[in-house]
Amino acid sequence: MGNRLLDEFAYEYKHLLEAELRKLVDRLEAPPIIKKAMHYSLDAGGKRIRPLLLFATLAAFGIDPKKGLLAAAAVEMIHTYSLIHDDLPSMDDDDYRRGKLTNHKVFGEATAILAGDALLTYSFEVLGMIPNEAGSSDTKLKLMVEFAKAGGAEGMVGGQVADMEGENKELSIEELEYIHIHKTGKLLGFSVHAGALLAHAEEDQLENLRAFAHHLGLAFQIQDDILDLEGNPELLGKPVGSDASNHKSTYPQLLTMDGAKKALHHHIDESKRYLKRTGLNTxxxxxxxxxVASRDH
Amino acid sequence: MGNRLLDEFAYEYKHLLEAELRKLVDRLEAPPIIKKAMHYSLDAGGKRIRPLLLFATLAAFGIDPKKGLLAAAAVEMIHTYSLIHDDLPSMDDDDYRRGKLTNHKVFGEATAILAGDALLTYSFEVLGMIPNEAGSSDTKLKLMVEFAKAGGAEGMVGGQVADMEGENKELSIEELEYIHIHKTGKLLGFSVHAGALLAHAEEDQLENLRAFAHHLGLAFQIQDDILDLEGNPELLGKPVGSDASNHKSTYPQLLTMDGAKKALHHHIDESKRYLKRTGLNTxxxxxxxxxVASRDH
Incomplete structure (x- = not known):
């Protein structure tokens, strides 16, 4: 892509994040097999888009992104747990993710479920580890409650339930948006929100960043649906057209491919409009x- | 039994707890099916031993047990999630619990996994709801971190992993204790610890209560193993001898039935000895x- 600023930033902070994730799991006094299963999925790579959003939000406030390292690790852990559980045979029944065998294909279903449970539980403990210089008790408490809301029945889990219920059905665009706002959007939103809370953002900045994250989340999902039809299966690490074969509704299906691309650009434009209103160095x-708009995997 | 004091106390606080659990799930803005699945397992009854321990610990300090209502609800939620996941086909594969169909038999595996995930996640949010009069931000933060440790890879999840790994193997008594201290003991210990933290216990009281809970947890599990062989299946809501048919090591198997009963009474005596040392009205x-020592289910 040649986005110099982001390339360097992403390179530096992905490495820091991945080292932190390894360290956090290594220090657990737990049966080796569960730590191995946790490491396996945390190490599986990916864009680390949620941690990067958190780091970049701190940078926008002129604050050292390292202050967000533990919060970013917690976000990546909850995201990883959700992938492990989503891939299970009783859910999406996926054998591969990012070209690697899914957790349950390597460790078996029981260990995969428990590795997910352990990551979810640990993510809260990790938020609690944020040093006082980076966040007061009040800030940490607020982070943990927002995190639970973003991840739970009113957030990501609720979105996954709605997604399952929507299979084999003709969804309206509102129903599809409900799914994505909850399944993907809430945690992307939390990532931005966590950075802003750690930066002591003002109320109007929080509002604008919330709107930014909302539109970014929708753009992210629309691009996901577009890639599922037009992407390169080698870069994606999964076959093209898997949404259709899983009987999932998608934006291109509801809006046509042309309409989906228009919607993508609308949400990208809105994202940037709200960013501008924060008055920060974004x-x-x-x-x-x-x-997000131009990614190929 | 005729334990007048506890009977009345348990009656009152079980009702308060169950009403609170219903209210907490009702207020969620989430797809109805996930709320139904969460309610189903929370409503399944049981002794509510963890909440009762928390309430009784507050009472020992002369503090209104109602101050512990949200913490007790959080503990019962994390316990309930663990039962839902433990019962899954890939884990213990149980069709009945307490005489009722298990969650996945009613709602299907995917919804059961997600109901467990939602309860686990919500339990942290519920701890965060404790009003400031009952617990400061620092206390709540400490509760959440202790809660995550008790529930996660270093606690309950670690115990469940060790339990699975120990199936079809001849375990030593140390290995068996590792399983039970983690799988059951950590959360029982948290229940007592949470009551003590909300009561601003002093350090030596915390230590004695920790030792009390440790021995109580072991006594609880030994009695569980004894009941599995000598209990009444109607009261238990499951067939007798299920540990043996699941190829699980038990105390009677390792120590003989007589030895197991001796160990039970040892741990009960130790529990009471540590209680006495707190100097509280216990x-x-x-x-x-x-x-715990005399229960029949």
Whole structure:
């Protein structure tokens, strides 16, 4: 892509994050097999888009992104748990993710479920580890409650339930948006919100960043649906057209491919409009937004 | 049993707890099916031993047990999630619990996994709801971190992993204790610890209560193993001898039935010895301890 600023930033902070994730799991006094299963899925790579959003939000406030390292690790852990559980035979029944065998294909279903449970539980403990210099008790408590809301029945889990219920049905665009706002959007929103809370953002900045994350989340999902039809299966690490074969509704199906691309650009434009209104130095967040619109995997 | 004091106390606080659990799930803005699945397992009854321990610990300090209502609800939620996941086909594969169909038999595996995930996630949010009069931000933060440790890879999840790994193997008594201290003991310990933290216990009281809970947890599990062989299947809601048919090591198997009963009484005596050392009014906690030793289901 040649986005110099973001490339360097992403390179540096992905490495820091991945080292932190390894360290956090290594220090657990737990049966080796569960730590191995946790490491396996945390190490599986990916874009680390949620941690990057958190780091870039801190940078927008002129604050050292390292202050967000533990919060970013918690977000990546809850995201990883959700992938492990979503891939299970009784859910999406996926054998591969990002070209690697899914957790349950390597460790068996029981260990995969428990590795997910352990990551989810640990993510809260990790938020609690944030040092006082980076976040007061009040801030940490607020983070944990927002995190639970974003991840639970009113957030990501609720979105996954709605997604399952929507299979084999003709959904309206509102129903499809409900799914994505909850399944993907809430946690992307939390990532931005967590950065803003750690930066002591003002109320109007929080509002604008919330709107930014909302539109970014929808753009992210629309691009996901577009890639499922037009993407390169080698880069995606999964076959093209898997949504259709899983009987999932998608934006291109409801809006036509042309309509989906228009919707994508609408949400990208809205994202940037709200970023501008924060009055912050949002160059990294803008680059992340462009990356979401143009990513190939 | 005729334990007048505990009978009345348990009656009152079980009702309060169950009403609170219903209210907490009702207020969620989430797809109806996930709320139904959460309610189903929370409503399945049981002894509510963890909440009762928390309430009775507050009472020992002369503090209104109602101050512990949200913490007790959180503990019962995390316990309930663990039962839902443990019962899954890939884990213990149980069709009945307490005489009722297990969650996945009613709602299907995918919804059962997600109902467990939602309960686990919500339990942290519920701890965060504790009003400031009952617990400061620092206390709540400490509760959440202790809760995550008790529930996660270093606690309950680690115990479940060790339990699975121990199937079809001849375990040593140390290995068996590792399983039970983690799988059951950590959360029982948290229940007592949470009551003590909300009561601003002093360090030596915390230590004695920790030792009390440790021995109570082991007594609880030994009695569980004894009941599995000598209990009444109608009261238990499951067939007798299910541990053996699931190829699980038990105390009677490792110690003989006589040895297991001796160990039970040793741990009950130790529990009471540590209770006495707190210098608190522990009559309710003593009655709970006796109940653990003599319970028939």
């Amino acid at each position: 160059s990294l967040l803008i680059e992340i937004t462009d990356l | 009559s309710l906690l003593i009655e709970i301890t006796d109940l």
